[in-house]
Amino acid sequence: MKIEITARETIKPSSPTPQSLREFKLSLIDQLTPPVYVSTLLFYSSINGGTNNQFERSEKLKKSFSDTLTLFYPLAGKTVDNITIDCSDYGALYVEARVDCALSEFLQQANWDQLGEFIPTKVESTEETVGFVSVVQVSFFDCGGIAIAISISHKLADAATAAFAMRCWAVTTFGSTDAAEAVVPLYNSAEIFPPRRFSAAGVPPLVDFKKEKLPIKRLVFEASKVAALKALAVSESVEQPTRAESVTALIWKCALNVARSNSGVSRPSILTRAVNIRRKIEPPLPDNSVGNLVWFYTAEKDESETELKGLVREIRDKLKVFDKNYLKMLQQEDTFKAMTEYLKVAATQMMRNDIEFYICTSWCNIPLYDIDFGWGRPVWVTMASGNMKNVIKMMDTNKGDGSIEAWVVLSEQDMYLFERDPELLAYASFNPSVLDT
Known part of the structure; x- marks a missing residue:
């Protein structure tokens, strides 16, 4: 199996983040969390068994991701210190790739080393994605199957937040009008666990x-x-x-x-x-x-x-x-x-x-x-x-x-x-x- 990166671009929120929301405060737990990524990877089978709609699906995913970033505006920000995220719409990194095999062939015996190629950044990455709070990779299989991965800085997201962001992106892509699915993110953790200034050297991370x-x-x-x-x-x-x-x-x-x-x-x-x-x-x-x-x-x-x-x-x-x-x-x-x-x-x-x-x-x-x-x-x-x-x-x-x-x-x-x-x-x-x- 060979995975070839075909495109990289920065996706920004479809609507500018209001000036009043430009400085996003981390919570104390966010501050104490090590600077790693939380990554989730989802595989979807082919649509009608073909790849004719790959460009169409790509454009739809990018547009819906841009719309999702309007709600999840910190994902398009930049960590400037261990207290705030600058939400000036820097954008999220969006990567596309092509896989020269069928999805069923890969899933028959999933290999961890190959699995990592579908994820845009390593958990402990501090180099390739410097400056990006979130990174997405969409990989298209020859059969029409798709793998979608999202990596979010652990400074902002735990597993529940990553899953919620992915679900909101999916709902936006699908165009669902179900009121039960149209839930907006609630940014209140810093109110419950207020941040404070401290030396990171005195707090060893649990990694x-x-x-x-x-x-x-x-x-x-x-x-x-x-x-x-x-x-x-x-x-x-x-x-x-x-x-x-x-x-x-x-x-x-x-x-x-x-x-x-x-x-x-x-x-x-x-x-x-x-x-x-x-x-x-x-x-x-x-x-x-x-x-x-x-x-x-x-x-x-x-x-x-x-x-x-x-x-x-x-x-x-x-x-x-x-x-x-x-x-x-x-x-x-x-x-x-x-x-x-x-x-x-x-x-x-x-x-x-x-x-x-x-x-x-x-x-x-x-x-x-x-x-x-x-x-x-x-x-x-x-x-x-x-x-x-x-x-x-x-x-x-x-x-x-x-x-x-x-x-x-x-x-x-x-x-x-x-x-x-x-x-x-x-x-x-x-x-x-x-x-x-």
Whole structure:
């Protein structure tokens, strides 16, 4: 498969941003978020099996993206410091590419290295897209299929915001007049978590990108296997484990077991999980609230062996503590102190050799498969992953039946054993064809 970039241009909002909105304030969480990209990639099958309308579709996508930028004007801005985005309509980078194969051929056995060619910028990119808050790539397959990727600076967007922006773009392209879909972005996160001036050097980010290339593997947990995991995870304190809790616990357990096998040492482990706090804070925020409205909590596992239900119980218990105590503290006390202290402790733990540290993000229940640009639901939606060790990312599959797709990044040594772990293989399949899932 060969992907050739055929065009690059800057797309600006179709209507000028009012002078009163030119200075967009980041929230404190935005400020503390590392300068990386959140990338979402959607694949759509061919329309009428042909490519005759490629130019027409291209022009329609560019126009609708320009219209969308009028609502999402910070996406066309420029980050000038760690407090504001200058929304003077600099524009977003728009890239087009041609793929010399059929979409079905690629999806038959999706390859991570090739997948990255559909995404306009690496997660940790700081060079090619300097100055652009958002970057889009539209790739046209020979068969008429399309891949659409959007990368947004994590300084402005979490997964929910990226999905919302993509959905609004799709609705604008499709021309839907459904009032339920015509939702406008709400920019209020800086009011809830006001920004402040501080030295970035004193706040270590919770990222550690590696120079050596790490293996990234895709796993699929079918709905029946997820249901079996949930049943196995039931305990007196967790009567109804969630899908994400159950799958996270299994991956954590198996990853930790192979790490111990390779090192010959039993180490305590920490799992950091990202939490969408929109519905958890008081008063709750709607889903169209733009920004980084996520924070983290940690679950811990000592050196002893623990069954799946024990790990799920630990994950749930620490979430309860986060909801009851920590989240209130973030809103009522010194938010900056609480957040920076958490990041300092987590960064220190991540660097220690006597702790197995894992980071987990779940996009499950974020509606991505209903994003329709006018040619139906996507056949596959996936995400980008940076070159960072011990990361677990999960999302729903295209079936919509409760199945889960996970991307796992481990060291070369750990991954060798991980993808051969009998307990893991009893519930998960490694990189099955997207056309079969």
